[in-house]
Amino acid sequence: MTTHVPATREALTDLPVEVAPRLLDALLEVELDGERVVLRLSEVEAYHGRGTGDVPDPGSHARMGPTPRNATMWGEPGHLYVYLSHGIHSCVNVVCGPAGVAGGVLLRGAEVVEGADAARRRRSARGVVRQDRDLARGPGRLGDASGLRHPVHDGIDAVTGDMRAGARARLLLPVSPRRDIATGPRVGVAGVAGGDEFPWRFWIPDDPTVSAFRWGRGAGPALSAAR
DNA sequence: CCCTAGATGCAT
DNA sequence: TGCATCTAGGGG
Numbered sequence: 001m002t003t004h005v006p007a008t009r010e011a012l013t014d015l016p017v018e019v020a021p022r023l024l025d026a027l028l029e030v031e032l033d034g035e036r037v038v039l040r041l042s043e044v045e046a047y048h049g050r051g052t053g054d055v056p057d058p059g060s061h062a063r064m065g066p067t068p069r070n071a072t073m074w075g076e077p078g079h080l081y082v083y084l085s086h087g088i089h090s091c092v093n094v095v096c097g098p099a100g101v102a103g104g105v106l107l108r109g110a111e112v113v114e115g116a117d118a119a120r121r122r123r124s125a126r127g128v129v130r131q132d133r134d135l136a137r138g139p140g141r142l143g144d145a146s147g148l149r150h151p152v153h154d155g156i157d158a159v160t161g162d163m164r165a166g167a168r169a170r171l172l173l174p175v176s177p178r179r180d181i182a183t184g185p186r187v188g189v190a191g192v193a194g195g196d197e198f199p200w201r202f203w204i205p206d207d208p209t210v211s212a213f214r215w216g217r218g219a220g221p222a223l224s225a226a227r
Numbered sequence: 228c229c230c231t232a233g234a235t236g237c238a239t
Numbered sequence: 240t241g242c243a244t245c246t247a248g249g250g251g
Contacts (some may be wrong), residue, residue, distance in 0.1 A: 047234075060234085061247090064247090064248075067247075067248095068247095069246080069247065070247095084244095084245065084246075085234065085236095086232095086233065086235050086236085086243080086244070086245075086246095087233095087243075087244035087245030088235070088243065088245080089235055089236075091234065091235085093234090106234055108234085126236075126237075127236075128237090138236070139234065140235045140236055141235090141236075144236095186234070187234075188233085188234055188235075189233095189234060190232085190233085193234095194234095
């Protein structure tokens with residue numbers, strides 16, 4: 001039986017906070033230089049933008065309006081917004097919402113269900129990977145494991161799966177959305193955007209590939225919110 | 228311009 | 240807790 005179907009542009013046109021929970025258990029397939037890595041998403045965060053019918057989001061890269069960096073977030077849903085975090089890691093978002101309205105879902109955690117060898121090799125360039133569950137646990141790790149990089153793959157289309165800088169990405173949505181979903185404040189976002197105003201982090205309860213984050217930094221209290 | 232903080236991860 | 244490494248954004 002079919003468990004996943006290719007994501008359509010329409011399915012991603014709703015606002016990120018609506019799309020985000022539906023991306024849990026979704027698959028992101030990435031082919032890069034002939035190697036294939038498939039990620040099953042376990043943790044995501046929604047980010048909106050500013051103005052024009054959108055929900056204001058002080059934690060978003062698009063909070064100041066369109067800039068060269070966040071241009072992809074304002075474009076068609078289904079493309080991937082790949083940005084450089086702390087000058088080191090390439091993090092991956094699925095652009096959501098109508099074109100012209102900024103929005104995206106940050107992919108924060110995943111299980112590598114195919115291509116663990118390639119993922120491990122890419123990740124070990126930055127350090128030692130002790131367990132397979134850590135291959136894509138955390139947004140920076142997920143980006144490294146996927147092979148997608150800033151800036152060359154920023155804007156790649158995960159709906160059509162077109163080739164871009166040696167890579168091809170495709171997003172597959174689960175036929176049956178999950179019922180058991182945990183929610184809470186976003187990680188690493190300072191100020192009100194990380195608090196109760198924006199409980200826009202979604203994860204699969206008890207999934208070992210959900211990121212662990214340091215308390216006492218960034219977002220403040222939180223994990224128990226939906227347990 | 229210069230400075231700082233950032234949707235992070237790793238070793239200490 | 241410090242560091243890697245780069246850049247957007249705010250202040251002078």
